[in-house]
Amino acid sequence: MPDMATGNGHVSLVLVSHSAEIAQGLAELVGQVAGPEVAIVTAGGAVDGSLGTDGGRVLEAIRSASQGAGAVVLVDLGSSILAVRAALGELSDDEIEKIVVADAPLVEGAVAAGVAASTGCSLAEAAQAAEEARRVAKL
Amino acid sequence: MSPSSELLAERGARLPDGVALHARPAGALVRAAASFTSEIFVSANGKRANAKSILDVLALGAEGGTQLVIAASGDDAVAAAEQLALLIPALA
Numbered sequence: 388m389p390d391m392a393t394g395n396g397h398v399s400l401v402l403v404s405h406s407a408e409i410a411q412g413l414a415e416l417v418g419q420v421a422g423p424e425v426a427i428v429t430a431g432g433a434v435d436g437s438l439g440t441d442g443g444r445v446l447e448a449i450r451s452a453s454q455g456a457g458a459v460v461l462v463d464l465g466s467s468i469l470a471v472r473a474a475l476g477e478l479s480d481d482e483i484e485k486i487v488v489a490d491a492p493l494v495e496g497a498v499a500a501g502v503a504a505s506t507g508c509s510l511a512e513a514a515q516a517a518e519e520a521r522r523v524a525k526l
Numbered sequence: 527m528s529p530s531s532e533l534l535a536e537r538g539a540r541l542p543d544g545v546a547l548h549a550r551p552a553g554a555l556v557r558a559a560a561s562f563t564s565e566i567f568v569s570a571n572g573k574r575a576n577a578k579s580i581l582d583v584l585a586l587g588a589e590g591g592t593q594l595v596i597a598a599s600g601d602d603a604v605a606a607a608e609q610l611a612l613l614i615p616a617l618a
Contacts (some may be wrong), residue, residue, distance in 0.1 A: 496583075502553055502580040516579075519579070526585070
């Protein structure tokens with residue numbers, strides 16, 4: 388079950404990956420950079436623990452984050468995006484308003500959005516920080 | 527903002543030995559920078575980073591002991607540069 392703490396006014400993150408370890412490890416990394424105030428929900432791997440995406444798990448994660456200041460959703464590859472799209476189709480209009488899916492690299496986007504969220508920025512600003520990650524040179 | 531209200535401030539600060547500008551310290555620096563309205567840049571090793579962008583700051587690759595230069599411009603530039611110059615040597 389995702390653990391949520393969206394009541395503190397900070398934008399949350401939802402991390403969707405084919406791998407539970409990738410999602411969990413990234414949540415730990417973002418937590419270290421952004422500090423403890425940003426809630427991070429992970430939806431990684433298939434139900435049986437193998438690699439894959441589980442639509443129910445993704446929906447539960449996104450729905451749990453679609454409150455408070457809202458959440459930026461970051462995805463890894465292919466069917467993660469399909470699972471997120473399917474989950475969005477299940478949400479109410481009020482819930483959808485609180486969700487932005489960022490077109491961003493997973494690791495860099497999550498770190499950028501997490502740090503932005505930790506400063507108390509808006510949902511749109513956190514999503515923008517994630518998407519700007521596409522343009523930042525690593526070297 | 528009119529140009530006449532622009533203030534410029536520059537301060538130097540040294541990272542503690544053994545504290546590179548990696549995830550945790552870089553996050554602390556960026557969060558502090560974000561509390562100011564001024565534009566703030568941090569320079570090291572001939573590179574310049576937007577101090578409010580975590581990915582930019584991480585890409586500096588600044589190792590422990592590196593001398594950084596903080597350059598701020600805007601209404602709270604002096605406070606920003608001074609506060610960050612105090613923060614950087616205290617990063618852990």
